[in-house]
Amino acid sequence: MTTVWSFPTRILFGEGLATEALAAEVKSLGGSKVLFVTDEGVKGAGLIEPLAEALSEAGIESDVFDQISSNPLESEVLAATDAYRKSESDLLVAVGGGSPLDVAKIVRLAATHPLPLAQYDDAIGGDAKVVNDVPPMVAIPTTAGTGSEVGRSGVVTLQATNKKTVIFAPKLMPNVAILDPKMTESLPPRLTAATGIDALTHLIEAYCAQGDHPMADAIALEGIRLCAEYLERAVHDGKDLEARGEMLKASLMGAVAFQKGLGACHSLAHPLSAEHDLHHGLANALCLPAVLDFNRSVVPERIGRIAKILGARGDDTETLAFECSGAVRALRKKVGLPDGLEAVEIPEDGLARLANLAYDDVCHKLNPRECTAEDLLTLYRASF
Numbered sequence: 001m002t003t004v005w006s007f008p009t010r011i012l013f014g015e016g017l018a019t020e021a022l023a024a025e026v027k028s029l030g031g032s033k034v035l036f037v038t039d040e041g042v043k044g045a046g047l048i049e050p051l052a053e054a055l056s057e058a059g060i061e062s063d064v065f066d067q068i069s070s071n072p073l074e075s076e077v078l079a080a081t082d083a084y085r086k087s088e089s090d091l092l093v094a095v096g097g098g099s100p101l102d103v104a105k106i107v108r109l110a111a112t113h114p115l116p117l118a119q120y121d122d123a124i125g126g127d128a129k130v131v132n133d134v135p136p137m138v139a140i141p142t143t144a145g146t147g148s149e150v151g152r153s154g155v156v157t158l159q160a161t162n163k164k165t166v167i168f169a170p171k172l173m174p175n176v177a178i179l180d181p182k183m184t185e186s187l188p189p190r191l192t193a194a195t196g197i198d199a200l201t202h203l204i205e206a207y208c209a210q211g212d213h214p215m216a217d218a219i220a221l222e223g224i225r226l227c228a229e230y231l232e233r234a235v236h237d238g239k240d241l242e243a244r245g246e247m248l249k250a251s252l253m254g255a256v257a258f259q260k261g262l263g264a265c266h267s268l269a270h271p272l273s274a275e276h277d278l279h280h281g282l283a284n285a286l287c288l289p290a291v292l293d294f295n296r297s298v299v300p301e302r303i304g305r306i307a308k309i310l311g312a313r314g315d316d317t318e319t320l321a322f323e324c325s326g327a328v329r330a331l332r333k334k335v336g337l338p339d340g341l342e343a344v345e346i347p348e349d350g351l352a353r354l355a356n357l358a359y360d361d362v363c364h365k366l367n368p369r370e371c372t373a374e375d376l377l378t379l380y381r382a383s384f
């Protein structure tokens with residue numbers, strides 16, 4: 001069996017670096033006109049203006065597209081592609097959480113490839129059709145969660161199926177990621193918590209996923225340590241730039257690690273967002289403990305090691321693995337997130353339908369323990 005390992009993104013990290021470094025990065029990528037891809041919340045937080053000014057001072061013109069929702073839709077990707085063409089830009093700068101970053105990646109695909117987006121769905125081998133060159137992209141994350149700035153995938157809800165669909169191709173990876181803790185300062189506590197648990201879920205699911213990837217495993221363990229040490233601080237004091245910065249690192253490490261794979265938690269989370277517009281990170285936070293309990297019999301050493309990093313006590317693997325879900329629940333509580341699907345008003349009588357949708361999602365295929373649709377329903381019930 002052949003396995004492919006790759007960590008190629010250029011990553012710049014530093015406080016205030018977004019405004020300082022952007023123009024030089026755009027120029028070195030050959031950009032002469034930029035389209036900012038963002039959303040109204042990020043723009044409203046005043047994060048775009050200083051970047052546009054910095055570009056303007058360097059003689060680079062820019063336009064802004066900000067009509068993107070938190071669970072982005074195919075129609076928004078198509079509108080952004082239209083804006084990209086009309087503005088005659090030659091480079092995209094995505095500024096935001098996973099939603100604008102993902103949309104910008106898929107705009108690069110839509111602007112240069114002829115087929116309807118559904119044809120590029122990772123679940124049907126769509127990556128093989130991503131063959132043309134795509135315009136360059138700089139990614140500036142304003143949440144610390146998805147790590148989309150170093151990932152090769154974009155997630156969008158397709159119109160025809162109303163399913164959150166992963167479009168994956170190495171060409172979609174941003175050329176440069178600029179990680180500036182100041183860009184996450186204005187993120188409110190609840191979103192800081194929910195996005196932080198998304199990062200933690202990536203790290204945990206990657207570490208437990210099937211497959212042989214020792215580099216991803218090592219990165220995942222260090223990322224889990226960063227979440228354990230800094231997530232609460234970032235939630236309780238948004239101006240704590242050290243904590244903000246460490247969480248940005250944990251987030252990108254999550255996305256680097258999950259090139260190994262994800263697991264059942266992400267399959268459970270996707271229909272909750274597509275059907276009920278639940279924030280992606282919050283959906284993961286609500287389902288993760290049950291998934292850890294489900295997986296513990298298959299990968300006890302791994303789950304025991306995670307528990308230990310999260311502060312659980314126990315002298316042997318089995319005890320630690322048993323304690324892991326409790327450690328995640330405790331962290332979830334400390335960062336102020338709800339404790340189950342009922343608390344976010346997911347209807348109990350819709351769980352069976354959601355379980356069938358979760359079963360159709362690809363992420364659980366690499367879960368360490370095989371899942372049936374029935375298992376996924378049990379996991380939703382255990383997360384209720």
Ligand SMILES: NC(=O)c1ccc[n+]([C@@H]2O[C@H](COP(=O)([O-])OP(=O)(O)OC[C@H]3O[C@@H](n4cnc5c(N)ncnc54)[C@H](O)[C@@H]3O)[C@@H](O)[C@H]2O)c1
Nearest residue numbers: 041042070097098099142143146148151153155186187280
């Ligand atoms: N590409 C991937 O590998 C990957 C991985 C995980 C999740 N995702 C996707 O990413 C999306 C979720 O991304 P997200 O959790 O980062 O949230 P998001 O991008 O949806 O943003 C959530 C909200 O936070 C606001 N916001 C963002 N940054 C802010 C800031 N600094 N100050 C004030 N407000 C701010 C936004 O305006 C928005 O209202 C989902 O669609 C999910 O499916 C993608």
Ligand SMILES: [Fe+2]
Nearest residue numbers: 146198202280
């Ligand atoms: Fe995620």
